[in-house]
Amino acid sequence: xxxxxxxxxLHTLVRKEYxxxxxxxxxxxxxxxxxxxxxxxxxxxxxxxRIGPMDGFDYAQFIAPGxxxxxxxxxxxxxxxxxxxxAKMQRHxxxxxxxxxxxxxxxxxxxxxxxxxxxxxxxxxTAVALVFTRLHITHVLVTFSVIVLTAFVxxxxxxxxxxxxxxxxxxxxxxxxxxxPLSYLGGVFYSIDLLPxxxxxxxxxxxxxxMVNAFRYGMLxxxxxxxxxxxxxxxxxxxxxxxxxxxxxxxxxxxRT
Amino acid sequence: xxxxxxRDLVKTYPNGVQALRGLDLDVPQGxxxxxxxxxxxxxxxxxxxxxxxxxxxxxxVRVFGHDLGREAAAxxxxxxxxxxxxxxxxWDSVQNxxxxxxxxxxxxxxxxxxxxxxxxxxxQLWDRRRDSGRSLSGGMKRRLxxxxxxxxxxxxxxxxEPTAGVDIEIRRSMWDLLRELNExxxxxxxxxxxxxxxxxxxxxxxxxxxxxxxxxxxxxxVLRKLHAETFVLNLRxxxxxxxxxxxxxxxxxxxxxxxxxxxxxxxxxGVFAALSAAGLHVISMRNKANRLEELFMRLTAREGxxxxxxxx
Numbered sequence: 001x002x003x004x005x006x007x008x009x010l011h012t013l014v015r016k017e018y019x020x021x022x023x024x025x026x027x028x029x030x031x032x033x034x035x036x037x038x039x040x041x042x043x044x045x046x047x048x049x050r051i052g053p054m055d056g057f058d059y060a061q062f063i064a065p066g067x068x069x070x071x072x073x074x075x076x077x078x079x080x081x082x083x084x085x086x087a088k089m090q091r092h093x094x095x096x097x098x099x100x101x102x103x104x105x106x107x108x109x110x111x112x113x114x115x116x117x118x119x120x121x122x123x124x125x126t127a128v129a130l131v132f133t134r135l136h137i138t139h140v141l142v143t144f145s146v147i148v149l150t151a152f153v154x155x156x157x158x159x160x161x162x163x164x165x166x167x168x169x170x171x172x173x174x175x176x177x178x179x180x181p182l183s184y185l186g187g188v189f190y191s192i193d194l195l196p197x198x199x200x201x202x203x204x205x206x207x208x209x210x211m212v213n214a215f216r217y218g219m220l221x222x223x224x225x226x227x228x229x230x231x232x233x234x235x236x237x238x239x240x241x242x243x244x245x246x247x248x249x250x251x252x253x254x255x256r257t
Numbered sequence: 258x259x260x261x262x263x264r265d266l267v268k269t270y271p272n273g274v275q276a277l278r279g280l281d282l283d284v285p286q287g288x289x290x291x292x293x294x295x296x297x298x299x300x301x302x303x304x305x306x307x308x309x310x311x312x313x314x315x316x317x318v319r320v321f322g323h324d325l326g327r328e329a330a331a332x333x334x335x336x337x338x339x340x341x342x343x344x345x346x347x348w349d350s351v352q353n354x355x356x357x358x359x360x361x362x363x364x365x366x367x368x369x370x371x372x373x374x375x376x377x378x379x380x381q382l383w384d385r386r387r388d389s390g391r392s393l394s395g396g397m398k399r400r401l402x403x404x405x406x407x408x409x410x411x412x413x414x415x416x417x418e419p420t421a422g423v424d425i426e427i428r429r430s431m432w433d434l435l436r437e438l439n440e441x442x443x444x445x446x447x448x449x450x451x452x453x454x455x456x457x458x459x460x461x462x463x464x465x466x467x468x469x470x471x472x473x474x475x476x477x478x479v480l481r482k483l484h485a486e487t488f489v490l491n492l493r494x495x496x497x498x499x500x501x502x503x504x505x506x507x508x509x510x511x512x513x514x515x516x517x518x519x520x521x522x523x524x525x526x527g528v529f530a531a532l533s534a535a536g537l538h539v540i541s542m543r544n545k546a547n548r549l550e551e552l553f554m555r556l557t558a559r560e561g562x563x564x565x566x567x568x569x
Binding site for chain 2: 002004005006008009011012013015016087090091092094095096097098099100101102252256257
């Protein structure tokens, strides 16, 4: 198939994915906004007032970038896992597999769907954040590129999870036991400079820390980690996960018998 | 030109089951071809490999000359498939399911919508276009899968038991559609458990058993290979056992029915004469099964016996 027809196929898959996200917006866009509102109410207002400023910002402002990023990560990952895995279980994934679509078209189609949901959620959560605190963007390009790249990385992660999953337990284990702990320990609610040395060094092994801090740098202009290092880590993960997705789908792992 | 060329195809599943054991098959362009075999014979595995849903272990598959290994996209672009099991997105609308499939084959949205309308009208689903897949009846779901398979105008259409669970009227209209498509040049491969369907529609037949083709010929020639036909005779008189008719294999069914096997070199007059001599009168009779079914049972039984001897 020519590049033009691959682009048409990619557009079809992306349209199918975002149509799904916006068709079920009550399930996909509203819950993150509600959860974030509760975070701001409890951590930002009730507890945050007692905590005082952090890195020169009031607490609600400080946690806002992390809360946005946490929802982007969870939703980009969850979008691709649920969409691909349900297509696999209902067997309508076969519509893609019998068509002359290139492997990269399938990988990009699902991950772009995840990124779009991530951006949709980011918009909804930012709107909620603005009710509770003032926000401004210091570095527009950094803010936008980090959120897109992070959503891309976790969409790829979700795709790998869905490809390898054989039952519903397999798709809930990673979000519950890997993503949530890493997000909470990824500097969303605190600066790692407040941690003891051992915990601070341990935190540096958490990739989500770099994503949260790079995004906070884009919005507030402060970060616990070097922005160059953050980009290198995010791009490195994107490259490795993309290659893994390509290999798995090309081989037919989990999708062809 | 060959629409499908399969050479020495082997499929061994990870659990060790060998579904295909060096299968060879040629299907010429324009053919209406029946692929028959008992459950577990390897039909669905073969179709799975041709449509890229199953990875082959060894061998070669070419679709209109395109090697499935090296030119997968070109080969897939030629094929439309109606699978045995329902595999539609239950939450999507009927129209979206078909237009999306067209898009996956590289059709622009406008062309996809136009083709989807044509196919849905042809399959009598246009009035249900806004309904979700889950709201359709079993027969409608099957017709939707046919519309979806046709949307990109495939040169080779593969149907894996497409009329299972479909009522007689819809089945007949599906037959008409398939005949039209074939007359317009589409090569069709059909698997079915309704052997009457294969006998009625297909010009050539291959019978697959235990992962190998055990018979492949023109339907008419295959049917001529039958040695015998079985008739069920309804008698006026009560019979308690099968009467002895010299040269004929007779079985007792019930008080008024006998089953008689008549080979090619025998005739029914002989049966009637022998029964009359025994004081029995035939008031009606019918074929026990369709002829293809008999051949199918014989071939697969013969293969089983041969294999048992080989294994011994």
